[in-house]
Amino acid sequence: MKLNKFLCTTLIAATFVGTGGSAIGSNIAYAETGTLVSNSVESLSTDHILNILKDGDGTTTKFKYDTKHVIEPGTIRVFVNAIETKEFDVDYKNRIIFFPKAPDIGSEIHLEYPISDFIDPSNDPSSSPGTITVSEAGTISINITPKTTYKTLTYYLIILNSDQKQIKKLTLNAQNPVVSSSTLNSLPSGTYTMYIQMVSGQTTLNSKAISWTPPTQSTEATPISTATFPGSVSVSSTGTISITIRVTSSDASQYYLVVKNVNGDIINTLPVDPQNPKISLNYSSVPAGTYTLLLKQVNGTSTIYSNPTTWKVPAKPTETTSTDSNASTFKFQLLSGSKFPGSVTTKSDGTFTINITTRTIPPTSTFYLVVKNTQNSVIKRIVFNPAKPYTNSWTNLKLTTGGYYYYIKVVSESGDFATSEPQFLPINTNGASIPQVFISGQSQIYEQAPINQNGNMLVPLRAIFEALGATVSWDQNTQTVTATKGTIMIVLTIGSKTATVNGKTVILNVPGQLINGYTMVPIRFVSESLGANVKWDSTSSSVVITTDDNNGQPPVDADASIPSPEQVTQPGAPDTSPILTNISKDIASPTDLVFVIDVTLSMTDEIDYVRETVKNFVDAMPQGSRFAVIAFRDINFKKTQDFQYFDFTSDKDVLKENIMGLTTASGGITDEESGLEAIHMAVDKLTGSSNAKRVIFITDAPVHDKNMEPGTTIYSIADLNSELQSNQVTLDAIGPSSGKGYDQIKPLVDDNKGNYFNIEDANINLLTQ
Numbered sequence: 200m201k202l203n204k205f206l207c208t209t210l211i212a213a214t215f216v217g218t219g220g221s222a223i224g225s226n227i228a229y230a231e232t233g234t235l236v237s238n239s240v241e242s243l244s245t246d247h248i249l250n251i252l253k254d255g256d257g258t259t260t261k262f263k264y265d266t267k268h269v270i271e272p273g274t275i276r277v278f279v280n281a282i283e284t285k286e287f288d289v290d291y292k293n294r295i296i297f298f299p300k301a302p303d304i305g306s307e308i309h310l311e312y313p314i315s316d317f318i319d320p321s322n323d324p325s326s327s328p329g330t331i332t333v334s335e336a337g338t339i340s341i342n343i344t345p346k347t348t349y350k351t352l353t354y355y356l357i358i359l360n361s362d363q364k365q366i367k368k369l370t371l372n373a374q375n376p377v378v379s380s381s382t383l384n385s386l387p388s389g390t391y392t393m394y395i396q397m398v399s400g401q402t403t404l405n406s407k408a409i410s411w412t413p414p415t416q417s418t419e420a421t422p423i424s425t426a427t428f429p430g431s432v433s434v435s436s437t438g439t440i441s442i443t444i445r446v447t448s449s450d451a452s453q454y455y456l457v458v459k460n461v462n463g464d465i466i467n468t469l470p471v472d473p474q475n476p477k478i479s480l481n482y483s484s485v486p487a488g489t490y491t492l493l494l495k496q497v498n499g500t501s502t503i504y505s506n507p508t509t510w511k512v513p514a515k516p517t518e519t520t521s522t523d524s525n526a527s528t529f530k531f532q533l534l535s536g537s538k539f540p541g542s543v544t545t546k547s548d549g550t551f552t553i554n555i556t557t558r559t560i561p562p563t564s565t566f567y568l569v570v571k572n573t574q575n576s577v578i579k580r581i582v583f584n585p586a587k588p589y590t591n592s593w594t595n596l597k598l599t600t601g602g603y604y605y606y607i608k609v610v611s612e613s614g615d616f617a618t619s620e621p622q623f624l625p626i627n628t629n630g631a632s633i634p635q636v637f638i639s640g641q642s643q644i645y646e647q648a649p650i651n652q653n654g655n656m657l658v659p660l661r662a663i664f665e666a667l668g669a670t671v672s673w674d675q676n677t678q679t680v681t682a683t684k685g686t687i688m689i690v691l692t693i694g695s696k697t698a699t700v701n702g703k704t705v706i707l708n709v710p711g712q713l714i715n716g717y718t719m720v721p722i723r724f725v726s727e728s729l730g731a732n733v734k735w736d737s738t739s740s741s742v743v744i745t746t747d748d749n750n751g752q753p754p755v756d757a758d759a760s761i762p763s764p765e766q767v768t769q770p771g772a773p774d775t776s777p778i779l780t781n782i783s784k785d786i787a788s789p790t791d792l793v794f795v796i797d798v799t800l801s802m803t804d805e806i807d808y809v810r811e812t813v814k815n816f817v818d819a820m821p822q823g824s825r826f827a828v829i830a831f832r833d834i835n836f837k838k839t840q841d842f843q844y845f846d847f848t849s850d851k852d853v854l855k856e857n858i859m860g861l862t863t864a865s866g867g868i869t870d871e872e873s874g875l876e877a878i879h880m881a882v883d884k885l886t887g888s889s890n891a892k893r894v895i896f897i898t899d900a901p902v903h904d905k906n907m908e909p910g911t912t913i914y915s916i917a918d919l920n921s922e923l924q925s926n927q928v929t930l931d932a933i934g935p936s937s938g939k940g941y942d943q944i945k946p947l948v949d950d951n952k953g954n955y956f957n958i959e960d961a962n963i964n965l966l967t968q
Contacts, residue, residue, distance in 0.1 A: 241266055250310040255279070255302030262296045264310055269404055272906040273917070276311045292909055329354070329376070329395040331409045339411065341376040341395065352397060357405075359392040371395070386413055387486055388466070428505040430476075432456065432492050440492065440510065442476035452498040458510075459491040468495070487512050533557065533609060539619035541585075541607045543568070549593045549738050553607060555585040565803070567608045570596065570624070573640045578603065580807065585609070593738075598626045602640040625741040635741040636722065638666050638731075647717040649742070655709040656742055657719035667729045667746070673718075680711075680718070682729075689728050693718060700728045778956045779809075779816035782895065782931050785954065789823030790891040791847065793881035797874065797898035798830040798843070798861055805897065805933070808961045810858050817851035826854045827884060830861050831877035842877065847884075874902035874944075875914040878930070882922050894923075896932040896948075899958045901940040916943055923951045933961050 241250045241264075252262045270291060277287045279302050288297040302308060329343040343354055354376065358367040366386075391413075395406040430444035444454055456478055458467040466485070469478050471494070490512065494505035533540060540557035553568060568589075570579040579596050583589035603626060607619040627635045634651060636643040636658060643658075643666060650657045660680055664671045669684040678693040691698040693711045698704075705728070711720040726733045726744050734743045796806065817826065830843040845857035878896060885892040903912040923930055930951040934944045935958055948955045 241268075247311050247313055250312070252296070252308040252310065255304060255306035255308060257304040258301050260298045260301045262298075262308060264294050264296060266294065268312075270312050272904070273915075274312050278309050278311065279306050281307070289906065290909060291906065329397075329406050331356075331393055331395060331406065339393070341371065343371065343373045343376045343395070355396040355398070357394050357396050358386075361390055363392065366391075368396075388413060428494065428496060428503050430454075430473075430494055431505055432494050432508055434492065434508055434510045438510070438512070440478065442471060442478065442494065444471065444473040444476050444494070446473045450498075452496045455495040455497070457493050457495050457504075458485070459493075461489055463491075466490075485512055533617035535617045536620055539607065539617060541619055543605065543607065543619075543622065545593070545738065547738055551591060551593060553583060553589040555607075565610050567610070568605060569608050569618075570598070570603050570605045571621075573602050573604070580804070582804070593624065593626065598624075598628075600626055600628045600635065601642050602626075602637045604640070623743060623745075625736050625739040625743055627739040627741050631740040633740075635739065636744070637741060638744045639746060647715055647719065649722070650714055650719060652709050656722045657709065657712070657714070658722045660711065660718040660720045663720065663722055663725050664729075667726060667731055667744075669729055680720070682725075684729050687729060689725070691720060698724065778933060778961055779812050780819065781956075782954055783816055783819035786820060786824075786891070786893070788891050789821050790893050791825045791827075791885055791888040792820075792893045792895065793827045793829060793884060794858070795829045795831065795874070795877045795881050795894055795896045796858075796861065797832070797900060799832055799900070802897075802899055805899065805958060805961050806858070806861055809897065810855065813855055813858055814851050817854060823849070824890065825849050826851075827881075828854070828857045828861070829877050829881055829884075831873055842880065844880070844884075873912060874898055874900075875904070875912060875916070875919050878919050879914060879922065882919075882926050882928055885928055886926060892926065892928040893953075894928055894930050896930060896934070896944065897958070897961070898932075898934055898940070898944075900935070901938070901943055904943065916947060920947055920950050923947075929953050932956070933958050 241248060248266075248268065250264050250266060252264055272289075272291055275289055275296075277284055277296060286299055289295070290297070296308075296310070329341065331342075332340045341356065352373070354371040354373050356367075356369040356371055356376075357365060358369070360366050389412070391411050392408050393411055394408040397404045397406075429446060429450075430442065432443075433441050435441065440456075442456065446452075450473070452473075454471040454473050454476075456469045456471050457465055458469070460466050471478060488511075490510045491507045492510050493507040496503045541553065541555040543551055543553050545551040555566065566583055566585045568579075568581045568583060569577060572578050578598065581591070581596075603624040604621040605624050606621040608616060609618075610616040623637070623640060625635060625637050627633070629635070634649050634656065636645075636649055636656075643662065645659050645662055647659050661671050661673075664680075664682045667684070669682040669687075669689075672681045673679075674681070680689075680691050680693075682689045682691075687701060689698065689700050691711055693713065696707045696710045698707060705724070707721060707724055709721055711718065713719070722742055722744075723733045731744050731746045734745075735741075736743055794809070796802070796809065798806065817824075825847040826849070827847045828843075828845040832842075843861065845854075845860075848854055848857070874896065878894060881894045885894075902916075904915050905912050906915045906917075928951065930948050931953040932944050932948045933956045935941045945955050
């Protein structure tokens with residue numbers, strides 16, 4: 200340590216260069232054996248902290264450093280003999296520096312890192328973000344210790360269950376750190392762990408944890424009297440709780456509904472307004488089981504109870520036991536078809552409203568309004584909140600003239616789904632002066648447009664008969680048409696208000712006639728005579744005809760487990776989002792490109808966006824370019840496969856099929872994902888390419904970084920930055936607009952000469968606007 204005094208005085212003024220503090224890459228093999236050398240001396244410099252480790256001995260590769268500060272990952276700089284080195288790795292949790300090669304005997308080793316207001320409570324309890332205490336009665340008291348140095352601090356109360364799984368994260372007001380009693384009362388009986396968490400940027404500091412058991416009130420004494428209680432509580436056969444309280448104007452009593460479990464323990468006491476005795480208690484409020492309900496009247500020191508009643512709460516229809524501790528499995532209960540609990544109603548002005556009529560909505564499920572064209576391709580998919588009516592207008596969807604089908608689809612996180620029956624939607628953007636005709640969903644195009652005569656629609660003779668499957672013969676001399684379909688024969692003479700159907704005379708509202716050189720016949724008479732159903736849609740000024748042998752309803756995508764990879768195809772439709780187009784503008788030479796796509800369930804709409812726009816993107820790429828796809832999730836979530844890989848292709852149709860084949864999966868949502876592993880895989884696939892190399896990274900979540908989350912990944916942001924640059928790979932990204940994910944990915948894109956776009960601009964729903 201003979202150089203330490205010298206270094207303490209001279210290194211203070213050392214000029215900072217580079218960013219430092221993170222591992223240089225996976226190509227260094229760090230020693231996992233050998234004696235761990237402890238002891239270090241920490242001192243304060245002018246603008247940083249100096250931590251002097253024990254001198255090297257020629258064999259030791261692991262050095263422990265002592266500090267009372269919380270160090271931001273990636274901020275440690277390491278110096279050996281006063282020369283900064285990049286060849287090291289850090290275990291921030293255990294405070295260990297690793298070297299790939301043992302420093303020489305007598306080597307002076309020291310660390311430098313920024314001064315931090317965060318002090319590790321294990322070394323200095325006074326630096327804790329706050330304290331939690333529990334009284335003997337179970338009352339929780341929270342005290343926040345503000346940190347004034349930081350402008351952006353957020354405080355949370357973290358609650359863990361007995362398995363140490365986080366079940367609640369409640370934001371605290373530093374000036375008034377109060378948690379609603381209703382929030383805590385909703386917790387099932389058991390023992391919980393609680394602590395305060397303080398967050399500033401990427402730095403997190405936790406207080407000392409405490410153990411808390413919700414207080415269980417013992418059974419109260421047997422009511423003194425029930426006969427005089429001014430009211431009652433009852434439960435209907437459907438589980439509805441009804442409360443009746445009879446009060447006088449002079450009654451100053453307070454009333455409560457008491458809920459007891461099968462052991463007679465009070466699990467909840469809810470205040471009741473005697474003037475409006477309604478309570479927020481339903482099947483979702485408590486676990487399945489049998490409960491006793493009774494009313495309590497308190498007037499001064501006097502307490503009176505009503506007669507008790509039994510309340511049976513059935514098992515939640517969506518709950519099942521899961522052996523996977525990382526996820527919940529839900530059994531889907533909603534029925535499809537005519538029994539689907541929802542409807543879409545349309546007003547004459549084109550406004551539609553969706554109503555979901557069930558209260559049993561599967562948790563983490565997503566509801567969609569799906570619109571398909573008559574080729575069974577999805578044109579629009581709109582997410583809506585099932586808890587309240589959703590109102591919109593068909594005009595807002597910007598649909599072109601033609602026939603469509605719409606239906607409601609709900610998908611659970613586990614992949615189960617249900618759909619309503621598809622309904623036909625005629626769209627006419629030409630206005631009421633040019634009515635449209637649809638037969639079995641197909642728009643009819645006539646050389647002579649339909650004519651409306653006093654509410655009777657006339658259409659060209661041959662076109663309507665043949666569209667309905669009839670064989671037509673024409674007698675020019677008598678101006679008579681004879682049409683046959685199976686056992687049906689129709690005879691109609693132009694200018695006559697009578698016709699025959701299988702020999703029986705029928706009176707017409709309007710006769711067939713010649714208009715602009717075309718023989719026109721009344722569409723309702725012809726259609727109904729041939730067994731079809733005719734409906735006038737005033738909203739779109741359209742005649743809608745369906746036949747018994749073909750109702751024109753396309754099959755609902757019943758083979759899909761998620762909002763399916765339903766192709767969005769509108770021939771000639773422009774790419775309305777600039778994201779992929781803007782990326783292609785920067786590419787002037789043949790390029791090998793890998794799409795790296797997050798396929799967690801929250802990415803459903805973004806993946807649909809890529810599916811819709813990728814063909815136009817490929818068309819804009821230089822000749823000779825090739826495309827591959829890597830789909831990823833969280834490798835720490837073992838429910839489904841970690842990665843999908845589709846090899847390079849220059850065929851845009853094959854690429855589209857590959858992206859269509861991506862399957863989103865539950866788990867992770869917008870938590871950290873294994874994006875760095877996926878980017879590493881993409882760079883590996885690009886190795887040796889003679890074309891320019893590029894990766895488009897698409898995610899709505901942060902990524903695991905070994906410097907911040909040891910054990911979740913073997914890569915850091917710095918590792919991938921070095922890997923991308925050494926292989927000359929350009930990185931584009933469509934990612935979060937703010938937060939941790941943005942802070943991680945945006946600098947990586949900037950360092951590798953790419954473009955960064957907001958993931959919210961790559962949502963399929965925006966294409967409806």
